[in-house]
Amino acid sequence: MCEYHHEEKSKWWQPLLSGLLLVAGMVIHYIGLSWFASPWVQLLWYIVAFLPVGLGVMHEAIEHALHGQVFSEFMLMSVACVGAFAIGEYPEAVAVMLLYCIGEALQDLAVDKARHNIASLTNYRPEYVRLQRWNGEKNVMQQVLVAPEEVNVGDVIEVLPGERVALDGELLLPVDQRDAVLNFDTAALTGESLPRQVRHAGEVLAGMIALERTATLRVTRPQSESALTRILKMVEEASERKASTELFIRRFASIYTPVVIVLALFTVVLPWLYAQFSPTYEYHFATWLHRALVFLVISCPCALVISVPLSYFAGIGSASRMGVLFKGGNSLDALTAVDTVVFDKTGTLTTGEFGVRQILQLQPQDLQTVVAMERSSTHPIAQAIVKSYGDGPKIDAENLAGLGLKAVVEGERWLAGTLRLLDKHGISYPEELQTIPETIVACAKNDRFIGCILLADMIKPDSEGAIEMLILLGISHVEMLSGDKQALVDKVADELQLEQAMGDLMPQDKAMRIETLQKQGRKVAFVGDGINDAPVLAISDVGVAMGARGADMAIETADVVLQTDQPSRLAHALRLARATRAIVWQNIALAIGVKLLVMALGLFGIATLWQAVFADSGVALLAVVNAMRLMKFKP
Incomplete structure (x- = not known):
C-alpha cells in the first residue's frame, strides 16, 4: 500500500505532491520549454514525482515476496511502472501509482472515521x-x-x-x-x-x-x-483471532499477476522461437520487448483497484447518512454473509431504563399515595415510578435499606417495597407474586396488602419490527442473550416472538454461545451496547454496537455502529451492504472485461499505450458513476 496507509491524514501530501508534479511535467512538456527537452531532466522530474506514491507500493511488493507472496498486486504495479519508465512513458508510470494510492486512500479515509485504537479500552480502568x-x-x-x-x-x-470499582x-x-x-x-x-x-x-x-x-x-x-481486566483481555484476544475479510482484488491478483507476467515473457520469447524455425521471419528484439512492456503497463488494473475501494467508500458514506457506521469495506462485506443475528437484551432490544409495566389491584387513590412516597427516594426503582407518573405531591418516607419505604400518612401506616418487606412485617400477599419475573413494588396499608406495581426494562418501539425485517431479509436464526433472570428474558422473548432466548449469562457465557453457533457453520452478527458485550462483539463474525447510548468499549470493538440506537437500522444496513456488494461485483466485471479486451488488442499491436490509458480511465469513470448510485440508496 502507499506509505500513508493507516497513517494520519497529514500523509495526503504524498499523492498531492505526486499529482502536482505529474500535471506540471505534462504541462511543461506540452508548452515545450527548452530546459525540459532533455530526456535526463524529464526522467529525474518524473522519478521525483513517482517516489512519494511509488516507494510504499514497491516496499509492499518486496515484503510480500519475502513472505512467499511474489505475485501480489503490489508486484504487478511495480513491474508495470518499471516497464513504463523503461520505454520512456514516464507520466504513465506516475499515473499508475497515483491512481492506485488515491483509491486506497479513499478506503482508508472511511475506516479512519470510525475506528480507534483498541488500547483506549483501558480507559475504563480507574x-x-x-x-x-x-x-x-x-x-x-x-x-x-x-x-x-x-x-x-x-x-x-x-x-x-x-465511582467505578477498580x-x-x-x-x-x-x-x-x-x-x-x-x-x-x-x-x-x-x-x-x-x-x-x-x-x-x-x-x-x-x-x-x-x-x-x-x-x-x-x-x-x-x-x-480482576473481572474488568479479564474482559479487556478477552476483547484483545478475540480481536487478534478475528481475521479481516479478504477483498476479491487480493485473491484475484494472486492469479492475475503471474498470468500477466508470463504473457509478457511469452510476448518476447515466442516470436523469437518462431523465428528459429522460420527463416523468412525477421525477429526484432527491441520491437517485441517494447510491445511486452506496453502490455505490462496496459495490464496494470488501475480501474479495478480504484473502483472497488470507491464502491465501498460510497456504501460507507450512504450508511453514515442512515445512522450506520461501517468500520471499513471488510465490515460491510462481512455483513452480507451473515445468516444469524444474536441480540443482547438490555439497551439493545430494550431501552435499558425501568418503566411501569402493570398495576395489580392497586386503586388510583392508593397509587397516588405510593407515588408521592417514592418521590422522597433516590433509588432507581423509585425514580422509574416517579418518571412514569410525572410531578406531584411528595410524602416524606423512611428509607429501609434493601427493602423499600415506610411512611405514616394521615394516621395510616404505608409500606412500599420488596416482598421481603411485607414478610418482615408479617403481611400476607398472593403466592403467585413469587413467580412474577418483573421487579415488584408491593404495597400495604395498615398491615394489609393492597396491590403492587410491576416494573421492567421497557422494549424499544421498533424492536419487534426489526426482528420481522431481518427474517424477511432471509436471516434464518434470531435469538437473544442477557445477563438478566431467565424468567424476565423469556417474557421479553415472548413479546418479541423470539424462539431462542438465554438469560443469567456472564460475558464468557455469551462468548461461548457465539462460538457454538459458529461451530455449527453459522455466520453470526451480535448486537450489543455494554462493556460486558465487548468480548462477544469482538469474537462474532460481525459485531454491531448501539452507538447513541452504548459504552465506548463496545463501540470501539464493534465492526458496525448503529448511531440511532434503533435495532431496525441493522436491517437497513444489511440491505445497503448487499446493494454495495452487488455494485462492487458489477465494477469488477466491467473493469476486468474491458482490461482483458484492451490487453488482447495490445498483444497484437492494435491498442496503443495512451488508448489503453484512455480505456482504463473511462472504465474507472463508469465505475465511479456506478458506485455513486449508492449515495442515493434509500432503506
Whole structure:
C-alpha cells in the first residue's frame, strides 16, 4: 500500500505532491520549454514525482515476496511502472501509482472515521483507588490515593458513590449494619438493568459502580486478575483471532499477476522461437520487448483497484447518512454473509431504563399515595415510578435499606417495597407474586396488602419490527442473550416472538454461545451496547454496537455502529451492504472485461499505450458513476 496507509491524514501530501508534479511535467512538456527537452531532466522530474506514491507500493511488493507472496498486486504495479519508465512513458508510470494510492486512500479515509485504537479500552480502568493505610506515627488509619496495580490482596479500599470499582473485593460493613445491603450498578459486567444488592462479605467485581453510599472493600484479586481486566483481555484476544475479510482484488491478483507476467515473457520469447524455425521471419528484439512492456503497463488494473475501494467508500458514506457506521469495506462485506443475528437484551432490544409495566389491584387513590412516597427516594426503582407518573405531591418516607419505604400518612401506616418487606412485617400477599419475573413494588396499608406495581426494562418501539425485517431479509436464526433472570428474558422473548432466548449469562457465557453457533457453520452478527458485550462483539463474525447510548468499549470493538440506537437500522444496513456488494461485483466485471479486451488488442499491436490509458480511465469513470448510485440508496 502507499506509505500513508493507516497513517494520519497529514500523509495526503504524498499523492498531492505526486499529482502536482505529474500535471506540471505534462504541462511543461506540452508548452515545450527548452530546459525540459532533455530526456535526463524529464526522467529525474518524473522519478521525483513517482517516489512519494511509488516507494510504499514497491516496499509492499518486496515484503510480500519475502513472505512467499511474489505475485501480489503490489508486484504487478511495480513491474508495470518499471516497464513504463523503461520505454520512456514516464507520466504513465506516475499515473499508475497515483491512481492506485488515491483509491486506497479513499478506503482508508472511511475506516479512519470510525475506528480507534483498541488500547483506549483501558480507559475504563480507574487510574487510582482510595487505599486505607495505617499511619504508625499518628496511630490512625489514613486514606491515600494509589494506582490499582500497587494494591495487594487483603488491602482495604473505599469506593465513593458514582465511582467505578477498580479491583475485585468483598464488601465490608460495620458490625451494627451487617443486615444492610449496598446497591451496585452491574450493567457494565452483566447487562442487568436492575442494581445488584450486595450484603456484608458479598463479592463486588471491578467494573461495578457504587450507588448511594461509600463502599468499603477488602481486595480479593490483584488488578491483573480482576473481572474488568479479564474482559479487556478477552476483547484483545478475540480481536487478534478475528481475521479481516479478504477483498476479491487480493485473491484475484494472486492469479492475475503471474498470468500477466508470463504473457509478457511469452510476448518476447515466442516470436523469437518462431523465428528459429522460420527463416523468412525477421525477429526484432527491441520491437517485441517494447510491445511486452506496453502490455505490462496496459495490464496494470488501475480501474479495478480504484473502483472497488470507491464502491465501498460510497456504501460507507450512504450508511453514515442512515445512522450506520461501517468500520471499513471488510465490515460491510462481512455483513452480507451473515445468516444469524444474536441480540443482547438490555439497551439493545430494550431501552435499558425501568418503566411501569402493570398495576395489580392497586386503586388510583392508593397509587397516588405510593407515588408521592417514592418521590422522597433516590433509588432507581423509585425514580422509574416517579418518571412514569410525572410531578406531584411528595410524602416524606423512611428509607429501609434493601427493602423499600415506610411512611405514616394521615394516621395510616404505608409500606412500599420488596416482598421481603411485607414478610418482615408479617403481611400476607398472593403466592403467585413469587413467580412474577418483573421487579415488584408491593404495597400495604395498615398491615394489609393492597396491590403492587410491576416494573421492567421497557422494549424499544421498533424492536419487534426489526426482528420481522431481518427474517424477511432471509436471516434464518434470531435469538437473544442477557445477563438478566431467565424468567424476565423469556417474557421479553415472548413479546418479541423470539424462539431462542438465554438469560443469567456472564460475558464468557455469551462468548461461548457465539462460538457454538459458529461451530455449527453459522455466520453470526451480535448486537450489543455494554462493556460486558465487548468480548462477544469482538469474537462474532460481525459485531454491531448501539452507538447513541452504548459504552465506548463496545463501540470501539464493534465492526458496525448503529448511531440511532434503533435495532431496525441493522436491517437497513444489511440491505445497503448487499446493494454495495452487488455494485462492487458489477465494477469488477466491467473493469476486468474491458482490461482483458484492451490487453488482447495490445498483444497484437492494435491498442496503443495512451488508448489503453484512455480505456482504463473511462472504465474507472463508469465505475465511479456506478458506485455513486449508492449515495442515493434509500432503506
